[in-house]
Structure formats: C-alpha cells, structure tokens
Amino acid sequence: MTSPTSGRSAAAGRAALGFGVLVGIVGLWHLGVRGQWVLVFDIKMGFLPEPVEVARLLWDFAFGGVFDDAFSGTLWQHLWASTGRVLAGFGLAAALAIPLGVLMGRYRLVHAAFDPAVNLFRPIPATAWVPLVLLIIGFGSQATIFLITLSAFFPILLNTVGAVREVPPRLVEAAQMLGTSRANVLLKVIVPASTPGIVSGLRIGLGLAWVILVLGESNGIEWGLGSMITLAREQVRTDRVVVGMIVIGLAGFLSDRILVHGLKGIFRRRPLVRST
Amino acid sequence: MSAPDLSRLTRHTEGGRVLVDDLGKRYGGAGGVDAVAGVSLDIAPGEFVAVVGASGCGKSTLLRILAGFEAPTRGRVEVGGRPVTGPGPDRGVVFQDYGLFPWLTVAENVRFGLRQRGTPRRRAGQIADAFIEVVGLTRFADRFPGELSGGMQQRVAIARVLANDPAVLLMDEPFGALDALTRTQMQHELRRLYREAGTTVVFVTHSIEEAVYLADRVVVMTGGAAKGVPGHISDVVPVLLGEDRDVNAADFNALERQISERVHAG
Ligand SMILES: Nc1ncnc2c1ncn2[C@@H]1O[C@H](COP(=O)(O)OP(=O)(O)OP(=O)(O)O)[C@@H](O)[C@H]1O
Ligand SMILES: [Mg+2]
Numbered sequence: 350m351t352s353p354t355s356g357r358s359a360a361a362g363r364a365a366l367g368f369g370v371l372v373g374i375v376g377l378w379h380l381g382v383r384g385q386w387v388l389v390f391d392i393k394m395g396f397l398p399e400p401v402e403v404a405r406l407l408w409d410f411a412f413g414g415v416f417d418d419a420f421s422g423t424l425w426q427h428l429w430a431s432t433g434r435v436l437a438g439f440g441l442a443a444a445l446a447i448p449l450g451v452l453m454g455r456y457r458l459v460h461a462a463f464d465p466a467v468n469l470f471r472p473i474p475a476t477a478w479v480p481l482v483l484l485i486i487g488f489g490s491q492a493t494i495f496l497i498t499l500s501a502f503f504p505i506l507l508n509t510v511g512a513v514r515e516v517p518p519r520l521v522e523a524a525q526m527l528g529t530s531r532a533n534v535l536l537k538v539i540v541p542a543s544t545p546g547i548v549s550g551l552r553i554g555l556g557l558a559w560v561i562l563v564l565g566e567s568n569g570i571e572w573g574l575g576s577m578i579t580l581a582r583e584q585v586r587t588d589r590v591v592v593g594m595i596v597i598g599l600a601g602f603l604s605d606r607i608l609v610h611g612l613k614g615i616f617r618r619r620p621l622v623r624s625t
Numbered sequence: 626m627s628a629p630d631l632s633r634l635t636r637h638t639e640g641g642r643v644l645v646d647d648l649g650k651r652y653g654g655a656g657g658v659d660a661v662a663g664v665s666l667d668i669a670p671g672e673f674v675a676v677v678g679a680s681g682c683g684k685s686t687l688l689r690i691l692a693g694f695e696a697p698t699r700g701r702v703e704v705g706g707r708p709v710t711g712p713g714p715d716r717g718v719v720f721q722d723y724g725l726f727p728w729l730t731v732a733e734n735v736r737f738g739l740r741q742r743g744t745p746r747r748r749a750g751q752i753a754d755a756f757i758e759v760v761g762l763t764r765f766a767d768r769f770p771g772e773l774s775g776g777m778q779q780r781v782a783i784a785r786v787l788a789n790d791p792a793v794l795l796m797d798e799p800f801g802a803l804d805a806l807t808r809t810q811m812q813h814e815l816r817r818l819y820r821e822a823g824t825t826v827v828f829v830t831h832s833i834e835e836a837v838y839l840a841d842r843v844v845v846m847t848g849g850a851a852k853g854v855p856g857h858i859s860d861v862v863p864v865l866l867g868e869d870r871d872v873n874a875a876d877f878n879a880l881e882r883q884i885s886e887r888v889h890a891g
C-alpha cells in the first residue's frame with residue numbers, strides 16, 4: 350500500500366522535491382528568455398514572454414484589474430464553457446464504453462462482434478476526423494463534444510475490456526458456488542473486480558478530453574479555452590497562448606484529481622481505485 | 626469462544642449424499658489427456674472424506690467436477706439425489722486461495738450468498754454475524770480481506786460457505802497456504818464446526834496427517850496424466866480412531882504410515 354519511505358515527513362520531502370523541479374524549470378525559462386537562448390529544434394527562447402509577465406497576464410485573465418481589456422477577467426467564462434464540453438463528451442464516452450467494454454470482456458460473442466470495428470476505428474486520430482466532422486456537423490460545440498467523445502471512448506473501452514478479462518476466474522467460481530445468478534455475477538463480481546482498471550481508463554479518457562478540446566474549439570466557437578488560444582495565436586499574442594496552455598494544463602490536472610478523489614470518497618476504504 | 630447454536634441458523638442440518646459413478650474427465654478434447662478415469666465413490670450424508678494422493682493424480686479435478694465447475698466427459702455425479710449440472714449453493718467450496726471478494730468487508734463477504742439467494746437483509750445479517758462469531762472474527766467484521774492474515778481470510782471463507790447452509794462442503798487444500806501453527810489450529814476448528822454443522826465434507830489435502838486427523842474415510846488416488854495412467858482411486862481407508870484423535874498416538878501413526886505407503890505405491 351505504502352512505499353518504503355512512508356510517513357508524513359517523507360511525503361512532505363517528496364512534495365518539496367517535486368516543487369523544487371518546477372521552480373527550476375521556471376528559473377531556466379526566465380534565464381532563457383533573458384539570454385535569448387536558441388535550443389534544439391531551433392527553439393528561440395527570446396520569442397517567449399518572461400514568467401513574470403505570464404504570471405501577471407494570468408492574474409489579469411482570472412481577476413482583471415491589470416490591463417482592463419477585452420481579455421481581462423474572462424478566464425472563468427472560457428473555463429466554464431470548456432468544462433461543460435469536456436464533461437459532456439467524457440460522460441457520453443464513459444456511458445457508452447463501460448457497458449460495451451464489460452460485455453466485450455465477458456462474452457466472446459460480443460467481443461467477436463465489435464472487436465473488428467473497434468480496431469478499425471481506433472487508429473484514426475481525432476485530427477483526421479476534424480475535416481469530416483466540420484463537413485457533416487459543422488463548426489461549434491457539438492463538433493467539439495463529438496470529437497471528445499470519440500477520443501475518450503477508446504481508452505475507456507480498451508481498459509474496461511482488459512480489466513474484465515483479468516478478473517480472477519476464482520471470484521466468478523466463488524460467486525457461482527454461493528448461488529449467484531448470471532446477471533449478478535456480472536454486476537456484483539465482474540464490475541467491482543474490474544473497477545480499478547476501468548478507473549484507469551477513465552483517467553486516460555478524461556486527460557485526452559482536455560487535449561482534444563483545443564482541437565475542437567479552434568473553429569467557430571466564441572467561449573472556450575481552445576478558442577481563446579486560437580484567437581491569441583492569430584493575434585500573435587504569445588503571452589496569451591502560454592496563459593491558455595497553463596490554464597488547460599491546470600484544468601486537466603485538477604479534473605483528474607477531482608475524479609480520483611471523488612471516486613475514493615464514494616468507495617471509502619474499499620480497494621477499488623489503484624493507489625497513485 | 627462461545628459458539629452460537631448453528632442448528633438454529635441453518636435450515637437442513639443433515640448433509641447430502643455424494644454419488645460418483647464411473648467418472649472420467651479428459652481435458653482438451655479427443656486427443657487430450659485423461660486426468661481421471663473410472664472413479665466411483667459413495668459418500669454418506671454427513672460423512673467426512675479426505676482425498677490424498679501425489680500431485681497431478683486428479684484430486685482437484687474430482688473436486689471441481691463435484692462443485693460443477695468442470696463437466697465430466699463420462700460417468701455420473703449426484704449430490705443429494707440430484708445430478709450435478711453446474712455450480713450451486715448446495716455445494717459450498719473452500720479454495721486454497723480463499724476466493725474472497727476484496728472490495729467487500731468480512732461481514733459483506735459472509736452474507737453475500739444469503740443475499741444473492743434472497744434472504745432478507747436483516748436475517749442475512751444475523752446469520753452472517755453468528756458465523757463470523759463462530760470463526761472468532763467478530764472484531765474484524767468491518768475489515769477488508771486484504772487487511773487480514775491468511776488464516777483469518779480462510780476463516781472468513783469457511784464462514785461464508787457455512788452461512789450459506791450447504792449440504793456438502795468441498796475443500797481443496799484449504800490450509801495448504803497456512804503456516805504449521807495456524808494450520809493445526811484451523812484443523813481443530815474445522816472438526817468442531819463439522820460436528821456442529823453436520824454437512825458432508827470432501828476434503829482434498831497433501832497432508833496424510835491432516836487427512837487421518839479429520840476424516841472418517843481416506844480416499845487414496847494414484848496415477849495421473851504424467852504417469853501415463855489416468856488418475857483413479859486405489860484405496861479407501863476407514864479411520865477408526867474415534868472422536869478425540871492424538872496425532873502422536875501409536876495407532877494414529879500406524880494408520881498414517883499405512884496410507885503413506887499406499888500413496889507412494891501408486
Ligand atoms: N484445465 C486443465 N486443462 C488441461 N489439463 C488439466 C487441467 N486441469 C488439470 N489438468 C491436468 O489434469 C491432471 C490432474 O490435475 P489435478 O489438478 O486434478 O491434480 P491434483 O491431484 O489436484 O494435483 P495437485 O496435488 O498438484 O493439486 C494433471 O495432469 C493436470 O495437468
Ligand atoms: Mg489440486
């Protein structure tokens with residue numbers, strides 16, 4: 350359950366270490382901009398805003414009062430719109446992928462029926478779907494949610510199928526010899542036994558949802574972090590692009606924490622989520 | 626430990642008769658290996674039968690067929706007068722690796738079968754509590770299996786099947802993964818529980834001492850796919866040592882040696 354060096358002080362030490370690395374990265378960023386470093390891939394650090402400028406712009410984006418332009422204080426409205434799309438797309442993907450994954454993992458016939466289709470569609474990246482989606486759905490929120498659903502669906506599905514297949518046959522035998530019906534073997538044994546794997550799939554799917562968000566929102570959307578970044582790029586506002594990236598990164602990180610801790614709160618002490 | 630009266634909690638206290646007639650099992654279709662062949666056995670209601678034999682002689686195969694986890698390729702198996710067609714709650718199984726549900730507490734594990742078979746929540750809880758008390762785990766009722774020692778987990782597994790009131794208890798090396806001290810303790814407890822619950826028991830073990838200590842009859846199996854002969858029953862030895870058995874007594878040791886010779890003769 351716990352790593353060799355456990356305990357409160359050791360945990361604090363590890364947190365400090367992680368924080369130190371972050372501070373180091375920001376420090377190098379600062380020096381690189383000042384010194385106009387040119388790195389591998391021809392990365393011209395001189396083109397980047399300094400960390401302090403980005404921090405000030407981020408503050409203004411969230412709370413206003415610094416520059417007082419159209420950008421000031423709009424973070425929450427962008428974030429709200431994007432979160433709605435992420436949740437809709439992710440929720441739909443989970444609602445479809447988990448039941449299908451459980452059935453595919455448990456029943457050969459269902460697996461035989463859906464596996465070829467899954468393997469055919471899975472390698473098509475979301476970027477390749479964009480032109481078609483724009484033609485048959487059109488710009489906007491629906492297209493974004495569709496792309497998110499599509500992208501989050503496969504990792505959730507594959508993790509669910511894998512988790513169901515790895516349920517120890519012993520647990521099924523135990524349930525059967527206690528007089529459990531076929532339906533309840535699925536609901537009371539297979540599903541809880543595969544929950545840790547399903548949760549792993551959900552976490553990957555939710556992470557991907559934020560990635561695909563930027564792609565979906567880059568066309569014909571007013572409010573949303575992706576559209577904000579797209580607009581900033583068109584205006585050559587590197588500082589705003591970086592601010593948008595940071596906000597999306599934080600949103601993705603926080604949504605993962607909320608998912609994991611929310612589930613842990615529901616499951617309490619039951620060992621149904623892998624310790625992270 | 627004051628044991629609650631088990632007979633009040635179970636509906637039928639008499640065990641079921643186990644009838645095995647000319648049983649054969651071949652794994653892997655026509656060209657496969659015969660794990661067991663020609664196995665016949667008649668176990669009286671309430672009898673305790675131990676099955677011993679070298680590794681690969683088909684003990685688990687026999688037990689899994691009785692449990693309904695495997696279908697025989699030939700022969701007939703009846704428990705309590707009814708042919709075995711699949712797993713069922715009339716035959717409780719205790720596995721070497723416990724097979725507890727890790728996401729359920731001890732209490733939830735023990736009442737799982739009762740709930741599945743439609744026993745009302747309150748009644749199921751009462752029965753489960755009584756059996757948890759019988760195996761001495763009342764203080765651990767709200768713990769999860771992962772928080773318990775192997776011996777405690779196996780107690781939970783035993784309470785779980787007994788609470789389900791089976792006619793036959795099928796145990797495949799249930800104490801095989803336990804240390805010697807815990808094992809001896811569990812043997813004592815199983816004997817006590819067996820007397821109170823009154824079920825028929827089929828108990829597979831590698832330990833001849835354990836078999837002689839627990840059983841009314843010891844079934845010796847020999848052969849096995851690896852030996853080129855299908856596994857079969859070579860001897861059935863009655864244990865006429867009475868109720869209070871002393872593993873250090875001369876007659877106990879003599880019987881142990883006699884069975885050991887038959888196991889190794891195969
Ligand atoms: N599922 C299976 N598929 C194919 N062969 C099997 C299967 N289960 C058992 N066998 C074979 O059947 C024979 C009997 O196996 P079984 O597990 O019943 O022996 P056992 O007496 O329980 O051995 P042990 O004492 O090691 O547990 C062995 O040769 C084994 O390899
Ligand atoms: Mg075995």
